[in-house]
Amino acid sequence: MNDNTQNVLSMQNVVMQFGGVRAIDNLSLDVNKGEIVALIGPNGAGKTTAFNCITGIYTPTSGMVSFNGKNLKGNSPDEITRLGIARTFQNIRLFSNLTVFDNVLIAKHLRAKDNVFTATLRLNHAEEKRMREETAQLLKEQGLYELKDEIASSLPYGLQRHLEIARALATQPELLLLDEPAAGMNPQETQELTDFIVKIRDQYKLSIFMIEHHMDLVMQISERIYVLNFGKLIAQGTPDEIQSNPEVIEAYLGGSEDA
């Protein structure tokens, strides 16, 4: 860790074992403030498992995950979101039968100061008003305001991805984890997403850690890349270093798995 960069996320020697399978084997990595970092690797390499270890869905068998210097061990997923880590999912997980507005509004409740009595009896109008205003503001910034009354599942695929990111932003995160944000997108949509990720990083002062298979996207915007294969870190470095790394090429092209 340099003196002039602030370390946001750090994984140290993380092992995640399921029975006899080591899904993640001794993984160490860092994400610094304001960085866009990518985690790549063939299918089944353990990338999403790494995300699940960070967000508290799994508790690592050993090793440490820390966020802004705080050890995350023992924190449940909702507590970790509260601390400032938001995520999206590989297969979109929206609240499908609710409106676009409600999807984002639900995320806003995280920082609400009310309880079930004041909320039910409408004793705390200011809080509800604040949540609604912030939601409207965020939807306007994201260009989704016109769609606010649409049911989430009725949106086209690309917009569902966009809404999922907007919903993650509504939790006011410092670190955003994107799990294959470009999955299922065509080259033009991928290009738009690339610009979009850089834009939200700057606009909301985020650090972004993403899993992605689209190499165009990864190579364009990542400052650093980690490569995972069979749960082990096989390379790390800048996009240029990764592209010329023989082990990475081997993992992607020479191995028995299809990337």
Place this chain on the structure above:
Amino acid sequence: MGPNRMINKEKRRNCICTLILIAAVLGICGFLEANKYSYSYAISIIERSMVYAVVAVSMNLVNGFTGLFSLGQAGFMALGAYVTAIFTIPVSQRASVYYISGINPVIAGIQLPIIVALILGGLVAAGVAALIGFPVLRLKSDYLAIATLGFAEIIRACIAAPQFDTITNGSYGLKSIPGFTNIFQPLALSVICIGLMVLLINSSYGRMFKAVREDEIAAEAMGINLFKTKELSFVISSFFAGVSGGMLAMFMRSIDSKTFQVALTYDILLIVVIGGIGSVTGSVIGAFIVTAGREILRFFDEPLMLGGVQVPLFRPGFRMVIFSILLMIVVLFYRKGLMGTNEFSWNGIFDFFKHPFKKKSKKMEGKA
């Protein structure tokens, strides 16, 4: 200007319609109350429907809005009913109620006002639900259903147990429970209970319940504590189930543990499913349809003579066959219940009459 004026016009129309509806309900109730001796049968159907509406909405809160398949309603109703009954039976009549094993001296002299007893019944049900919630809410879907069903039976068995004879009067049940003195009492109680649940459902907490229903993992990722949210929904639902149990005790005026068998839970589930899982108005409408339907179909139980020949099917029990067939038809053709997840709205009604053949009007989709 144009669309704004349209909306204002619609608002005024809806307001007028709502006032007319309220006036109609009060008018009908007033009429029935004024002629209560000639309409006692109708009054009893309506009162029972009101009680069932409260418990159906409470079940919908857990099953329809939070997505927890819980079947413990009858158990919580039993708790509410017994607490209400024990504390409202007039002290002077207790000796004749507990004539077999006597009454526990601790409760012998305590008589509470009906409202206090109802709330106490709700609180006892909620407290028990809070305890049960710790183990069972970690389960999902069918497993949760079986566990809650089991706990409801345990509650019922405890009530009937001879060890509690001096409190619950065991298998002899309780009688001489002061009933409703007029139809406006159950009306007011059920309006208040359902109103509170509607406010909850439309509050930020209600949105959290729906988030848990839609996707637990995403809800957690949005900072929602799954267990706390489920527990909250379960406890609040049980509170209102307890209150409705107390109302049922007042309606029936005598209860015993058999009243609260699993069959009662199935009745409530039936109402919720017929009305639409995730629709409050659906549950209310369902409560009236199911309760009234059972009674109206009674003529199928009477022997029927057609041209001097007795139609063989018409005999006691045939009513339930017809009733079951009707239910199957409803479930087959309205797969999501009569209301689906929609709520009643005047706009929905008027749109329906304007375009009766359009499958789904946009305004009906408004509130999920």
